[in-house]
Amino acid sequence: MTLAATVLAAEENNPLLPHTYELVVGGLAFLLVFLVVGKILTPRIQKTLAERTEAIEGGIQKAENAQAEAQAVLQQYRDQLNEARQEAARLREEAREQGAQIKADLREEAQAEARRIVEAAHAQIEADKAQALAQLRSEIGRLSTDLAGRIVGESLEDEARQRRVVDRFLEELEGSGTTAVR
Amino acid sequence: MTTLTLLAADGEFQAPGPEIFNFPPLYSGAPVWLNKPVLLAVIGALIICVLAWTAFAKPKLVPRGIQNIGEYGYTFVRDQCARPFLGKDAERWMPLLLSLFLLILLWNFFGVIPVLQIPVNSHIAYPIIFAVTIYVIKVYLGIKHQGGIGYFKNMMFPPGLPKGVYVLMAPLELISNLVLAPFTHAVRLFANMFAGHLILAFFASVGFHFLFEQLTPLGAPLGLVGFLMTTLMTGFEIFIQFLQAFLFTMLAAMYIGGSLHAEH
Numbered sequence: 001m002t003l004a005a006t007v008l009a010a011e012e013n014n015p016l017l018p019h020t021y022e023l024v025v026g027g028l029a030f031l032l033v034f035l036v037v038g039k040i041l042t043p044r045i046q047k048t049l050a051e052r053t054e055a056i057e058g059g060i061q062k063a064e065n066a067q068a069e070a071q072a073v074l075q076q077y078r079d080q081l082n083e084a085r086q087e088a089a090r091l092r093e094e095a096r097e098q099g100a101q102i103k104a105d106l107r108e109e110a111q112a113e114a115r116r117i118v119e120a121a122h123a124q125i126e127a128d129k130a131q132a133l134a135q136l137r138s139e140i141g142r143l144s145t146d147l148a149g150r151i152v153g154e155s156l157e158d159e160a161r162q163r164r165v166v167d168r169f170l171e172e173l174e175g176s177g178t179t180a181v182r
Numbered sequence: 183m184t185t186l187t188l189l190a191a192d193g194e195f196q197a198p199g200p201e202i203f204n205f206p207p208l209y210s211g212a213p214v215w216l217n218k219p220v221l222l223a224v225i226g227a228l229i230i231c232v233l234a235w236t237a238f239a240k241p242k243l244v245p246r247g248i249q250n251i252g253e254y255g256y257t258f259v260r261d262q263c264a265r266p267f268l269g270k271d272a273e274r275w276m277p278l279l280l281s282l283f284l285l286i287l288l289w290n291f292f293g294v295i296p297v298l299q300i301p302v303n304s305h306i307a308y309p310i311i312f313a314v315t316i317y318v319i320k321v322y323l324g325i326k327h328q329g330g331i332g333y334f335k336n337m338m339f340p341p342g343l344p345k346g347v348y349v350l351m352a353p354l355e356l357i358s359n360l361v362l363a364p365f366t367h368a369v370r371l372f373a374n375m376f377a378g379h380l381i382l383a384f385f386a387s388v389g390f391h392f393l394f395e396q397l398t399p400l401g402a403p404l405g406l407v408g409f410l411m412t413t414l415m416t417g418f419e420i421f422i423q424f425l426q427a428f429l430f431t432m433l434a435a436m437y438i439g440g441s442l443h444a445e446h
Contacts (some may be wrong), residue, residue: 013204015376021215022307029227030311033285036231038277041238045256046273048241055243
C-alpha cells in the first residue's frame with residue numbers, strides 16, 4: 001500500500017518534469033527582477049561606481065599634482081641653496097685670491113721701494129764721495145802747492161803754472177794708485 | 183499524502199521521500215497552481231526588487247547602509263563572474279547576471295529560512311527558466327558574433343588538434359555544447375537544492391521522530407544525532423545555496439563570453 005502510494009505520488013509529480021504554471025510564474029518573476037533590478041537599478045549603481053572611481057582618481061591626481069608641486073618647490077629651494085653655497089665659496093675663493101694678490105703686490109712694492117731707497121742711498125753716497133774727492137783733490141792741490149811753494153819758494157805763485165803742476169801731479173798719482181784710492 | 187502521514191503515524195519511522203516537494207493549493211478552493219513554492223517565488227522576486235530598490239534607487243557617491251551591501255553584491259558578481267569571462271563586456275551583461283544571481287540566491291536561501299523552508303529552485307521549472315534564458319542568449323549571440331556556420335565550426339572544430347581527433351571531437355563538442363551544457367546547467371542547480379532539502383528533511387524528521395513522536399531510551403541518541411546533523415547540514419546547506427547561485431551565474435557569464443569571442 002505504501003509502495004503504491006509512493007508510486008502514485010511519483011507519477012503525479014515527477015520532480016524532473018516541470019509544471020507549466022511554475023514555468024510561467026518563474027519566467028514572470030525573473031522578468032520582473034530583470035526589469036527592475038537589471039534595467040532600472042543596475043545602470044544607476046554602475047553610473048555611481050564609475051563616478052566614484054572618477055572622483056577617487058581625480059583626488060589621487062590632485063594629490064599627485066600637489067606632491068609634484070611640493071617636490072618642484074623643494075628642488076627649487078635646494079637649487080637656490082646650492083647656488084648660494086657655490087656663490088659663497090666662489091666669493092671666498094676670490095677674496096683669498098685677491099688677498100694673496102694684494103699681499104704679493106704690497107711685497108713687491110715694498111721691495112721696489114726698498115731697492116729704490118737703497119739705490120738712492122748709493123747714489124747719494126756716490127755723489128758725496130765724488131764731492132768729497134773733488135774737494136779733497138782741490139784741498140790736496142792747494143796744500144801741496146802751498147807746501148811746494150814754501151819749499152821751492154815763490155816761483156810757483158803764478159796761478160796757471162801752479163794748476164798745471166798740480167794736475168800733472170794728480171794724474172801721475174791716479175795713474176799709479178787708482179786701486180788704492182777706490 | 184494524507185495516506186502516507188497516516189501510515190507513518192502507526193509507529194514505524196518513515197523517511198521523507200520526493201513527496202515532500204509536493205504542495206497542495208494554499209487554501210481549499212484555491213487554483214491548483216497557487217501553492218507554497220509559487221507564492222515564495224513571487225514573494226522572492228518582490229523582495230529582491232524592494233531590496234535592490236532601497237540599495238540602488240538613489241545611489242550616493244559615499245555609500246551608506248544598505249547601499250554598501252548592494253554594492254558588495256554587485257562587485258562580487260562583477261569581479262567573480264562577469265569580468266573573468268566577459269572582460270570589457272562585463273558591465274554590459276551585469277544587469278542580466280546580477281538579476282540572475284540575486285534571484286537564485288534568495289530562492290535558494292528560502293530553503294533554510296524557518297517556516298518557509300523550501301528552496302524554490304528545488305522545483306525544476308525555475309532552474310529550467312534560467313537555463314533556457316541563458317541558452318537562448320548563448321546561441322543567439324554565437325550566431326550573431328561568429329556567423330551561422332562560424333559558430334558551429336568554432337564549436338565543433340577548435341583549432342590546434344590533430345585531424346583524426348576531430349572525428350571523435352566534433353560530435354562530442356556539438357552534443358556537449360548544445361544539449362548537455364544547458365541540461366547540466368539547470369539540473370546542477372535543481373539537484374543540489376532538491377538533495378539538500380531532502381537531506382535536511384531526513385535528519386529533521388529523524389530528530390523529530392525519535393525525540394518527540396517515539397521517545398525511547400534506544401532511539402533518543404539517534405534522535406539527538408538527527409538534531410545535531412540537521413543543525414550542521416543547515417550550515418552546510420547555506421554554503422551550498424550560495425555556491426550554486428554563484429556557480430550558475432558564473433557559468434552563464436562563461437557561456438555568454440564563449441559566444442561573444444570564439445576561443446578555446
